[in-house]
Amino acid sequence: MGIEDINTMKNGFIVVPFRLPDHKALPKGKEASLHFMFARKHQSSNANESNCLFLVNLPLLSNIEHMKKFVGQLCGKYDTVSHVEELLHNDEFGLHEVDLSALTSDLMSTADANEKRYTPRNTALLKFIDDASINNCWNALRKYSNLHAKHPKELFEWTYTTPSFTTFINFYKPLDIDYLKEDIHTHMMIFEQREAQAQEDIQSSIVDEDGFTLVVGKNTKSLNSIRKKILNKNPLSKHENKAKPISNIDKKAKQDFYRFQVRERKKQEINQLLSKFKEDQERIKIMKAKRKFNPYS
């Protein structure tokens, strides 16, 4: 079985090949290079995600326009009609993989976050306007995927969006100050509203089962209270040995009042010395095994 014969993967994904355009710097092979996208009908309880195709491995810098063009080409070829609405969850560079804003805020409800969709990298959802559209497209894709084996020449050639030199240097351009001001202004407004809302929610009395009203102080966000809670999350202290804090009682107690305390302490010291000695011997053994004692190496 060659690659050409594979039109559907075991788990139901249709293989969608594209021919790739030549590039002056790339050596030209005998056969045209192909890109393979994988598609499957998406099933989800989420109403937002109905009529979607689940796509894996989209070509570089794909956007909705590319998809529209492709579906148009496809429908044209197989004489059918299908309309694409939008491309969801396409995060090619993983910039939105982590939503720091949500994670750093107490205000945005965490319940939300659990429901939030996490699509794997290199995948996207292609949303069609209706049921018919997706079915038409699906059927056309099935036919198209068979082309690879029989008429490879008829495969569509993918056209990349190629960023120009200017695209790259534009990253260095200064931000427009008016835009920046406006952006900050609107954002801060929204934030303040949200803040006020949240404050209100907390302050409004929460009555629990027993009929008691939970009272929340205004100062829940003092830095110290937060700090205590999350300080153990610091990855820098991950590998530190945590020392037990000395309690006040221990601090005051005399350690050398009774004779037995002195004796105990000395015993302990000797045991420490001994264990350290044993440890050292072990270390030497390991070092010896690693030939750490050769002055001529």
Added chain:
Amino acid sequence: MATSVKRKASDPNIAEGHKKRSTQASTTDRAPEEDNHNDPVTNEPVVPEQGNGDENDASDDRDITVKNTTSRRNGRATATESHDIHIARETAELFKSNIFKLQIDELLEQVKLKEKHVLKVEKFLHKLYDILQEIPEWEEKTLAEVDSFFKNKTVSVPFVDPKPVPQTTNYKFNYKKPDISLIGSFALKAGIYQPNGSSIDTLLTMPSELFEKKDFLNFRCLHKRSVYLAYLTHHLSISLKKHKLDSFLQIEYSYFDNDPLLPILRIFCSKPTSDSPSEYNFYKTRFSINLVVGFPYKVFEPKKLLPNRNCIRIAQESKEVSLPATPLYNFSVLSSTTHENYLKYLYKTKKQTESFIEATVLGRLWLQQRGFSSKMSHSGSLGGFGTFEFTVLMAALLNGGGVNSNKILLHGFSSYQLFKGVIKYLATMDLCHDGHLQFHSDAENSSSSLASKYINEGFQTPTLFDKSTKVNILTKMTVSSYQILKEYAGETLKMLNNVVQDQFSNIFLTNVSGFDNLKYDLCYDIQLPLGNYNDLEASLASTFGSMERVKYITLENFLVHKITNIARYALGDRIKFVQVEMVGQKSNFPITKRKVYSNIGGNHFNFDFLRLKLSVNPAECEKLVTKGPAHSETMSTEAAVFKNFWGIKSSLRRFKDGSITHCCVWSTSSSEPIISSIVDFVLQKHISKKAQVSNNITKQFHNFLPLPNLPSSASTSVLNLSSFFNLKKSFDDLYKIVFQMKLPLSVKSILPVGSAFRYTSLCQPVPFAYSDPDFFQDVILEFETSPKWPDEITSLEKAKTAFLLKIQEDLTTNRPTYKSFFTRDESIPYNLEIVTLNILTPEGYGFKFRVLTERDEILYLRAIANARNELKPELEKTFLKFTAKYLASVRHTRNLENISHSYQFYSPVVRLFKKWLDTHLLLGHISDELAELIAIKPFVDHAPYLIPGSVENGFLKVLKFISQWNWKDDPLILDLVKSDDDMENSLETSIGAGSELDSKMMKKLSERLTLSQYKGIQMNFANLRNSDPNGSHLQFFVASKNDPSGILYSSGIPLPIATRLTALAKVAVNLLQTHGLNQQTIDLLFTPGLKDYDFVIDLRTPVGLKSSCGILSATEFKNITNDQAPSQFPEDLNDLSEKMDPTYQLVKYLNLKYKNSLILSSRKYIGVNGGEKGDRNVITGLIKPLFKGPHKFRVNLDCNIVPVDDDNVVLNKEAIFHEIAAFGNDMVVKFETD
């Protein structure tokens, strides 16, 4: 001799037995009266650090031990345990620490001679003894008769220069049976295994009847010895044939310890050819045997051979001039009479001192690793202080040594204490200029009158004087050799006193002298015009007359002495010490030859070329003026000497303080240290006009540093930091402006954190060179604390930007000369809202302001707490990035800036290292801070080497360190403090000069890591490795006080990149060690190996960025600044982007897209490494090993794939290449795949 060999062979058994009995009791049995000898007034003897416990305590402890052990009656385990406790206690007192003792034990075990080998060679020694006995005695012969005897023989008489002539030689030569005995380490059983083999010294003492009273004069006894040796050699070679030993035994002449007055016969074996070699073939043992011909003890009056006597009488024109002293000759004659005496002396001391041999072995290793030996140092190389001198010194110190003859060492000392005592003595007592040590080698009983004594009177030559034999043991040592020894002893003493780090391997295991360019800062090869002897002779002959000949014996000695003196005088305090080596010097020659080289033919020297090796004093090396004596009406002798020495270079100058002084003025250069020009000048002037001094290595390394487009940058020293200071000055102005602004929250601090503030940016700051990636220097702005900062990151960033907008507004209205704009900052992953304010100063520098609030850290931590588990690692990385950029950067910058003033060469070295990293495409993966920390290792933790004093030395040490760093097992723990000397100086000045600081005070003020801090860091490392034993997640653990976690700057480096760094350093060091430093090898160091990658993409940008990065091209006239370089900022700040590097953005996005399957590398500094115009870059790709094979098809595979069957997929390389090509579009000029 047979008996003597046997007698000595039986000794070790006795010693062994003695040792076994006494190991357990060695300290407790220390005689109390010996303790009383410790005189604290001078040179307190080595006191064990931990051993200052209270007496009562100690006895109490012992009780407990006993109780402890007796409670668990008679169990076997108990017995060993108590034994262990005993050893543990004892070693803590006697040695630096337990682990140190165990390490010493292990090391001694490691270097022990193999018993089998000793037996083998002893068997031959017995045979040799018999053969030597067979040699027939001779009749008295005249020189003419001797000549005719050897005329048809293969053996030549190894006469020393000057060869005697029959006409004037009226004494007789003879051979009578010698007295044979073993001497040296082998006889003392102090020999150790050495991979290159060691020699056994056998002494043949000529009978006294062969000498007359005055034979010590004018080489007479030496010539007699030469004939004696030749006769012996002649008969020995016949006997060897007779006994059928000649098939594998080889004999040749050699000079004992390189002393040209002392020819000896060397016997060694060739590799056995048959499978069943002769029973006498000791080839495998790697021993060789030296037959040393000695004179009977006290055959000549020792007083007449004192170092200040003349024993070579030469004809002289006027009787008034007294003949010069002949110390080298005298020593050679006198020490030939004392071999056996010293053997006895050392043997006696060994018997009295249990750990004597062990300490000797430690001393031998220590000396060897530093390149010291007993060889003559007068003909170059380190020498004059080998194991013999070490042991004699140790013996002398066991019998006194203080100014009041107080004992420095005690017989009961452990090997560590003995060793440390000798090192301390060497480090702290001057035996050359301020004083000397005298001792008695034949003291029968240690009565106080015969005790060793330090005398406060120096002879300007290293002196360890034996009152009994009148020998100065250190005669073979030159002053410069002694200075180096003293320096190393000082360094070692510091290591021995270091209780924080384990210095064992630095002291004993690391070979410091393996590679000249690591040991010394600058090396110059001096080619003398050897072919034209006469030319050189003409210039030398005037100075090397008969007077000098009797003093220095050989022309080589004279030359070395002269060059050393010239270098010392000319360079003064620019250097710490100087050493001259004769490369290609030989000391062995065939028995058919009279001496090691012939007078006939072109080469008249016993060397190929000279190498001048310097250790630089970084603080003084680049000063412009060599100051001489003050000017006076009548020329002082000093001034005359100065003028005469410098010739045309000397001039009179008036200084700011009004003084007029003779001096020489030098000019700095970006490609050469001043020392190079001085060395060049003085050697040409004083040695030979045709002397070729070459040091292209330094030049080549210097030229690798990008030359800034600044006025007269070509004549600016690499140590000159003025370009950085200009930037700082511009910042200070801006700082004041911002501080005075009226803002809703007042400014708390403005902290510079950019690399130029700590002098480590690859390119020096050049005004308006805004294409340089380091042009915008990071600055962190903090406002006074406020509870009102938003409690959510995006809003927080927006709020920060609002403040920056206010600053910008203020600046635009009130300071029109300043320009400013905002850009988005991507340094913290996933935080897309950071905006920085970039300010361009009228001086042409750029600063990038970012705001830090007290809430940031909390928010990032909260994100970790709130995140799903699978996201946590990403968020932890984000937190580390934030900490590195905003918090630790402040400490890092402040710390490095502060200490780099103490390590002058750090700045150029770290910049060269960064260039190297970028050449090899690694700088994109390794943060600036990590590179800086790695590069500072050879400075702050320089042991066992010295602090680098040149660019190449520092750079090579960085490479050497990386090549040897086993990061899997070893953390890099850096103590980021100034060098000790600088610390002491600064303390002295701050507290008041002359105030005496006791050690406790020093310790308190010291910012060094304490033991507990150090242990804590080590513990962090151990814990880290517990979870990641192979270092596949984090390779480089680099910790300091600023970052005890050790992971801040090094997490997130891909494993292949880390291993590549190590591999590249290994290859580089290997290359240099096998082929040496030369133009090709250095060029190779900076040539990237692109073959190792899976694909390589050549990029070219439309605009070259070299000149706009502020770098001068090599082709341009270096004294004219480049016109193309921008001299102002564009009117429209949007135009700035036209001269920015687009490849950086391309690579950034490619990395984001393919981070799961590929590792992409490229150059960060396109202006430096991007070809002549700075318009070229490459992207190299490595496919992660995981993606080289097929995978089951899953939707979360996150890579571009092609199906292989209906279940499996592989990486679609073709498609990826097309994508990359399409992405890079016009910039991609070549795409290489395999």
